Amino acid sequence: MSTPFTTYSLEQLRTRTSDKWVKYGPDVLPLWVAEMDSTLAPSIVEAVTKAMQAGDTGYASGNLYGEVFAEYAQRHWGLGIDPTYTLPVIDVIRGLQTVIQVATEPGAPVVITPPVYYPFGMIINGSGRTLVNAPMTAAGRFDPATLEQAFSEAAALGKGGLVLISNPHNPTGVVHTRDELTTLAILASKHGLRILSDEIHAPLTMPGHPFVSILDIPEAADALVVTSASKPYNLAGLKAAIIVGSRGSADLIAEIRATRYESPSHLGTIAHVAALRGGDEWLLAVNKDIDRNRHLVTELVERFLPGAAYTPVEATYLGWVDCRALGLGDNPGQVFLEKSKVAFSSGHTFGPGGEGHIRVNMATSPEILTEAFRRASLAL
Incomplete structure (x- = not known):
């Protein structure tokens, strides 16, 4: 078969x-x-075909993506998300870039953990922020000593900043554990850094390696996530993604909502919603x-x-x-x-x-x- x-x-x-x-x-x-x-x-094919047959190819509207993603996160990970603190965007990279630009000032540090998805460095440099590396261990996991050193270097700039992570990690395929994320969050908070997590690969975890979102870590109360159904459901050509926060990041979500000027593809949103609901x-x-x-x-x-x-x-x-x-x-x-x-x-x-x-x-x-x-x- x-x-x-x-x-x-x-x-x-x-x-x-x-x-x-x-x-x-x-x-x-x-x-x-x-x-x-x-x-x-099949749920995607059915939904997109129906939309095309109906000529439903206009502008995206509302936040159905956020509502359906909240249902999906609860069903798959037991993660409680309030759709009030979600915001649809065109794709993950644009979402990450938007958060970086709104949450930090020019020249502020953004710490990444290489080897990591190469567009991270591109959007940090392209946004006029300062890239700081905190390399992973040889086993592809967070190194607390290296994180401490990088976070200290970032804090010395005196401009706040972010820690941008990939979870699950691209390219090494590591799933960051709850303990690892907690250590990361404690160190980031100590140095005044907010965590931003790309969680696009979260549904693609293997047996014995449960996914834990940074939003499920109490020590990261002001963290944000950018994610999408595009990777797990093979929808890169149907653009849509979502920024996800919590009460601790409510002000930043509100600021992004008030100042952003791009929205996802309507057809992309239809496809992603169908994936999350029926896939x-x-x-x-x-x-x-x-x-x-x-x-x-x-x-x-x-x-x-x-x-x-x-x-x-x-x-x-x-x-x-x-x-x-x-x-x-x-x-x-x-x-x-x-x-x-x-x-x-x-x-x-x-x-x-x-x-x-x-x-x-x-x-x-x-x-x-x-x-x-x-x-x-x-x-x-």
């Missing part, structure tokens, strides 16, 4: 016109950008596919890239492979692209600690994954 990742053949996937499939030539196997080679949840069964099948593939990659690394290091991810569909022992330099992704005609994301773009790594998009069939690693072995 077909599953979300095994429904389409490589030939069918190559008819897609999204960035994943058109950036490189037809001789390259693409496992880079975070798009899934999957079906869509649970489909998501369960997706997570089973990811669970299978994350362990398959262990076998493929051992077979085709002996000497490389990989630990099955705790969340996301993005494998993080350490290729430093293979002698391919700081940018092995470029070597694999040129010599093997397979496109992975290059680890160095994710900041300090990413050198010599590749990020592998595992949201595809086992056959395509296997062929990608077979090709990669030709570069050795």
Whole structure:
């Protein structure tokens, strides 16, 4: 029986016109950008088809996204969210940028924990804020000593600031535990820093690794989250996201609501709401596919890239492979692209600690994954 990742053949996937499939030539196997080679949840197809047939393609209105997300968060994580403190935005990156611009003054520090999603640095620098790095440990987890040092450096600027985290973490696939988040929150509060959390991958957690939102940490009472159904439900092309706060961040949410000038796509909102309301069964099948593939990659690394290091991810569909022992330099992704005609994301773009790594998009069939690693072995 077909599953979300095994429904389409490589030939069918190559008819897609999204960035994943058109950036490189037809001789390259693409496992880079975070798009899934999957079906869509039937609830999404039904809702979008109905809207198109009705010509319902105008401007987005209201905050149905916030109301439905609150229901979703309660159902999946037992997380109580008041829709009053939610705000729909065009996408996660724009939402993060908006919070940074409204919550901080020019030159204020924003601490990130590399290796981390590379647009973080772009929006911080592009907003005229000061980027401060607090690198993760070799195991991809928060390092309290490094956090303390970075937070002290940020506080010394005397401009307040933010800590921007990815949870679950992109690219390493780590799910930050309640204890880790509590330590982070205590240290951030000590130095006068507010936490901003990108939680877009939260529904994609694996067995034994429960997701905990920063909003569920009492010590982070003024934290904010930006998230979206786009990653777990493969809706990157249907733009919508949401900023989520609590009573402790009510004033900032109100300020953003009063000053923002962009809204999500109406069609995107329809799709995301349909995903959150009716996509649970489909998501369960997706997570089973990811669970299978994350362990398959262990076998493929051992077979085709002996000497490389990989630990099955705790969340996301993005494998993080350490290729430093293979002698391919700081940018092995470029070597694999040129010599093997397979496109992975290059680890160095994710900041300090990413050198010599590749990020592998595992949201595809086992056959395509296997062929990608077979090709990669030709570069050795």
